[in-house]
Amino acid sequence: MIQAFINKLLTPPKGSFGVAAEFNSVDSLMAAVLRSRAEGYTKLETYTPFPIHGMDEALGSKPSVLGYIVIAIGLCGTATAIALTWWVGTVAYPLVIGGKPLWAVEFTLPIIFELTILFSAFAAVFGMFHLNRLPQFYHAMFNYSQFTKISDDSFVLVIESADPKFNAERATKFLSSIGGSAVEEVAK
Amino acid sequence: MAHDHHLDIPIDSFRLPSATWTHVRNVLVATTVVGWGACLAGYLQDHDQFSRSYLVAFLATIFMALGGMLFVMIQHLTNSAWSVTVRRFMESLMMSLPVGAILFIPIALNVHSLYVWSLPGGVAHFSGGKASYLNERFFVIRAFIYFLIWTALSWRLWAISRKQDETKSASLCYSAAKVSAPGVFFLFITATLAAFDWNMSINPHWYSTIYGVYCITGGAWGFFACLILICMRLRANGILTHSITVEHYHDLGKWQFALTAFWAYIAFSQYMLIWYANMPEETIYYKVRMEGTWRLLTLALPLIHFIFPFFLLIARPAKRTLSILSFISVYVLIVHYLDVYWMIMPNYAKSGIQFHWMDLAALVAVVGTFGFFFWQRLKDAPIVPEGDPRLAKSLRFHNV
Numbered sequence: 001m002i003q004a005f006i007n008k009l010l011t012p013p014k015g016s017f018g019v020a021a022e023f024n025s026v027d028s029l030m031a032a033v034l035r036s037r038a039e040g041y042t043k044l045e046t047y048t049p050f051p052i053h054g055m056d057e058a059l060g061s062k063p064s065v066l067g068y069i070v071i072a073i074g075l076c077g078t079a080t081a082i083a084l085t086w087w088v089g090t091v092a093y094p095l096v097i098g099g100k101p102l103w104a105v106e107f108t109l110p111i112i113f114e115l116t117i118l119f120s121a122f123a124a125v126f127g128m129f130h131l132n133r134l135p136q137f138y139h140a141m142f143n144y145s146q147f148t149k150i151s152d153d154s155f156v157l158v159i160e161s162a163d164p165k166f167n168a169e170r171a172t173k174f175l176s177s178i179g180g181s182a183v184e185e186v187a188k
Numbered sequence: 189m190a191h192d193h194h195l196d197i198p199i200d201s202f203r204l205p206s207a208t209w210t211h212v213r214n215v216l217v218a219t220t221v222v223g224w225g226a227c228l229a230g231y232l233q234d235h236d237q238f239s240r241s242y243l244v245a246f247l248a249t250i251f252m253a254l255g256g257m258l259f260v261m262i263q264h265l266t267n268s269a270w271s272v273t274v275r276r277f278m279e280s281l282m283m284s285l286p287v288g289a290i291l292f293i294p295i296a297l298n299v300h301s302l303y304v305w306s307l308p309g310g311v312a313h314f315s316g317g318k319a320s321y322l323n324e325r326f327f328v329i330r331a332f333i334y335f336l337i338w339t340a341l342s343w344r345l346w347a348i349s350r351k352q353d354e355t356k357s358a359s360l361c362y363s364a365a366k367v368s369a370p371g372v373f374f375l376f377i378t379a380t381l382a383a384f385d386w387n388m389s390i391n392p393h394w395y396s397t398i399y400g401v402y403c404i405t406g407g408a409w410g411f412f413a414c415l416i417l418i419c420m421r422l423r424a425n426g427i428l429t430h431s432i433t434v435e436h437y438h439d440l441g442k443w444q445f446a447l448t449a450f451w452a453y454i455a456f457s458q459y460m461l462i463w464y465a466n467m468p469e470e471t472i473y474y475k476v477r478m479e480g481t482w483r484l485l486t487l488a489l490p491l492i493h494f495i496f497p498f499f500l501l502i503a504r505p506a507k508r509t510l511s512i513l514s515f516i517s518v519y520v521l522i523v524h525y526l527d528v529y530w531m532i533m534p535n536y537a538k539s540g541i542q543f544h545w546m547d548l549a550a551l552v553a554v555v556g557t558f559g560f561f562f563w564q565r566l567k568d569a570p571i572v573p574e575g576d577p578r579l580a581k582s583l584r585f586h587n588v
Contacts, residue, residue, distance in 0.1 A: 071502070
């Protein structure tokens with residue numbers, strides 16, 4: 001069984017990741033994305049040297065759920081801090097200091113605040129990692145011949161094979177017809 | 189859509205239509221005259237009540253104008269592009285500050301109704317150190333110095349911005365930043381001292397070093413509400429509809445949200461230190477505010493000034509929905525007034541909250557006067573700093 005698992009890890013995945021095409025400017029990439037959406041493709045991804053304002057909307061990406069993760073875990077931090085200060089102050093070490101109550105919101109609020117911030121920060125960072133599927137040591141796009149140019153001056157659009165309308169031949173023709181160059185089917 | 193903000197942006201007119209301007213001016217003049225008339229009638233009836241109502245109205249408004257100046261400076265210091273299309277309104281609100289010197293006269297003339305230290309034998313209320321600071325002559329001299337500094341800074345910043353309208357010179361951005369860097373420093377020192385003089389010295393025994401920051405934060409909070417409402421009223425009349433978009437409102441909403449949290453941070457810091465030390469000369473501040481109906485307002489403040497606006501504004505869609513943002517802005521202005529009311533009035537009305545018609549009259553008079561001078565600036569000047577090199581970027585601005 002272990003052998004089978006190692007074999008699975010070592011065997012490269014088969015099949016097609018999608019069809020990639022290169023564009024030479026932000027505007028031509030944007031136009032290509034809108035044309036592809038109009039054609040009915042839904043599983044699209046773009047690879048660009050810098051973030052492009054409006055690309056998320058153009059691709060039809062849903063807003064990130066990260067904010068909800070952060071507030072949920074942040075409020076867990078609030079609860080943790082209240083429980084911690086209450087337990088320490090009244091159960092584990094009940095000491096009267098300066099005539100103050102064993103537990104009061106006045107002196108525990110800084111701790112409550114700090115733990116809320118700490119939990120929120122962790123949620124934001126690690127939640128972002130999770131949603132971006134990081135760390136990732138291999139990506140199918142490494143197989144694309146123009147991949148290294150993406151960090152320089154190339155704007156790449158991919159119609160992924162996960163798209164219900166995907167057909168490698170038709171996608172290749174379509175991307176060429178809307179002005180894409182270096183149109184290639186990319187292996188998984 | 190994504191492509192149209194890259195290519196062609198519809199251009200608004202950057203001038204107010206003169207008919208609109210005159211109409212608003214007339215409304216402002218009419219309400220201000222009515223407000224001052226009511227104030228005069230109230231003053232003849234009851235000096236003390238007028239002075240106190242007037243002080244609340246004055247402080248609620250002047251700290252909003254100071255908030256305006258602070259944020260003009262911050263825009264220059266951070267080289268902000270997003271705020272360029274709303275900056276002229278910030279500057280114009282800032283330019284109502286010099287009028288504060290005239291609006292301060294009723295306070296200077298009624299010192300005896302307001303400050304117990306000014307009464308004969310009042311000096312006996314506190315130890316010698318404060319006596320040399322809290323006396324009528326020095327009080328007025330200090331106020332004069334504050335207004336001198338605020339006037340100099342606001343005139344300078346306005347002059348630079350107006351000059352840029354004509355010359356379109358990028359180097360004027362640096363000139364404005366050079367004024368702003370020491371400006372923020374002087375603004376905080378003078379506004380803190382002003383808060384000590386005008387608010388805190390009502391009870392000459394009590395002290396809190398963070399008090400000035402508390403007042404400035406509250407003022408800046410109200411200032412953003414005011415700015416949002418001005419932009420929205422103009423938008424409703426078809427002015428700057430393409431220049432101040434939902435993206436700009438989103439950022440104004442973020443500031444309002446941030447200042448909600450910051451106010452709570454400052455208010456709680458002050459409260460916690462006083463609670464912990466538990467010294468009578470410090471706890472008296474909260475003691476008098478827990479008497480009678482003041483108790484209700486004291487307990488409500490954390491909820492209405494922090495919890496409710498915080499959770500309302502935390503979601504992204506709330507800041508991008510103009511109806512929610514305009515609701516919260518009106519709400520913020522009301523709560524900001526209540527906060528200032530809560531700072532001042534318990535010193536005089538010890539038994540509980542006693543709203544008086546003069547509170548409203550003074551507010552109308554003061555806000556109307558500030559509003560008139562704010563509006564006066566927009567008569568000839570373009571309502572967007574059209575010479576700013578960052579303007580194109582601001583028009584295309586888009587939140588990620």
